[in-house]
Amino acid sequence: MLTEQQVEEIREHLEKAQNPLFFFDNDNDGLTSFLLLRRSIDRGKGIPIKTYPELDSTYLKRVEELNPDYIFILDKPDVSPDFLKQIIEKNLPIVWIDHHQTEEKTLDPLIHYYNPYLNDKTSEPVSYISYKITNKKEDLWIATIGCISDAYLPDFYPEFLEKYPELGKKPTGVKPSFDLLYNTEIGKIARILDFSLKDTTTNVVNMLKFMMKAKNPLEVLEENKNTEQILKKFNEVNEKYQLLLNKARASSEDNFIYFSYSGETSMSSNLANQLSFEFPDKLIVIAYLKENFANISLRWKDDVRSLTLSVIKDIPGATGGGHTNATGAKVLQEHLPKFKGNIEKYLEKEKNN
Ligand SMILES: [Mn+2]
Structure with missing residues (x-):
């Protein structure tokens, strides 16, 4: 777990950031972490990181274009030294939140690095951490999506189930989080969002805009002009996915x-x-x-x-x-x-x- 003081520090960074740029891992944990933080301050842009294993220097272009005053890096264990160096040269603070197993790093004072693994060897998802940071009850469903997609059953799941009994169930088995991901409606919504990250850049940008405002999980399942492309992409990817599976x-x-x-x-x-x-x-x-x-x-x-x-x-x-x-x-x-x-x-x- 992060300490209460670390959580408070991240809150202060968010408050200070007037035009933050969020780079997030291209999966549901990354996506929902971005959404939780973005929804809490209602400003900033988000970009999924598609390079592997590192967030690499090709993303400096986006920094030039968007001219942020703060960089957030979410759920990405590796960032290229060149990227960090060039951001530091611009004098931009970096808030880097990760949960992958790692060793203590020596970093520039402009880089604020948070990882629960370094505190007590725990690896709760970044979406779990983000929800602790923002603490907005209305975003409980977004945090739940992030956690169950990342093989983690959060302590707030009973609260989710009480609020949305028709979307969940009492999880069973050795991997209760995946029981929810594959066998419930909230799991289906999670899988829809995950596959929508595989769409074209323009469609992903539209999905992000929709998700920044969505008020409840059922909006994702409702067919209308906001969700048309999201659901179409899901059906298309899911068909290929089932064949491969x-x-x-x-x-x-x-x-x-x-x-x-x-x-x-x-x-x-x-x-x-x-x-x-x-x-x-x-x-x-x-x-x-x-x-x-x-x-x-x-x-x-x-x-x-x-x-x-x-x-x-x-x-x-x-x-x-x-x-x-x-x-x-x-x-x-x-x-x-x-x-x-x-x-x-x-x-x-x-x-x-
Ligand atoms: Mn991830």
């Missing part, structure tokens, strides 16, 4: 699901999350092939962070990291067979230990 399910081996695919839309983390819910005992590895690279999502009930860091060690140029049970990695496609082989060796060794 079925193929991935069919490629299930003993203790391991390994599945690779290509196409214009990356859905690796969505597929990996759902498969980890359906096959809780298996290691899930989903690789999205694009250009020369494979972007890989991994999920496991055991320490998948150690596994990820170990299997990329002898692969040139490979990167990877994340949480204890959910990670990402990036390798050149030509190294994928070695990557898979390393995983098999790792599992074999684990089994014999």
Whole structure:
């Protein structure tokens, strides 16, 4: 958890910011964190970060264009040193809120870095933290969407269920947050928003504008001119998603699901999350092939962070990291067979230990 003092500090930064620019991770935790903060002050612009693994220097262009007085970075573990350096040269304060496992960093005094992991090794989503910062009851549903999308059942879920009984249920199973994500109406709304992030830049901007004002979760499901494109995109992506999901399910081996695919839309983390819910005992590895690279999502009930860091060690140029049970990695496609082989060796060794 962040301390009350840290939460208060972030509130003060928000108050001070007259024209903040929010960069957020391109998923529901990033999106809802932005929405919660933006809705609390009613000013500022938001940009999803599509570069991986870092927020890279290509985003300096947007800083030039929008001329902000404050930069917020939400739910992104890595930011390129060059980006930070150039922001600092402009004398702009940066408020960086993350929840990924990391080590203490030495940063410029203009960079205000917050991560509950550094306090007490907890990793509650940035949307959970953002809700604690803004504390607006009317945004309870937005915070709930962020948390259940990030595999986290928040302590305020009972309050949500009391307010919107028809959108939720009492969660069950070993992954109660994913039970809600895949088996309730609020979960469907979460999946709609998540897929809408995969739309074109113009359509994402319109979605953000709509979500900055939406008063309750049912507005997302209502078909009208505000939601037309959001729902259309969901149906389109969901159709492809279900096909890939079925193929991935069919490629299930003993203790391991390994599945690779290509196409214009990356859905690796969505597929990996759902498969980890359906096959809780298996290691899930989903690789999205694009250009020369494979972007890989991994999920496991055991320490998948150690596994990820170990299997990329002898692969040139490979990167990877994340949480204890959910990670990402990036390798050149030509190294994928070695990557898979390393995983098999790792599992074999684990089994014999
Ligand atoms: Mn995220």
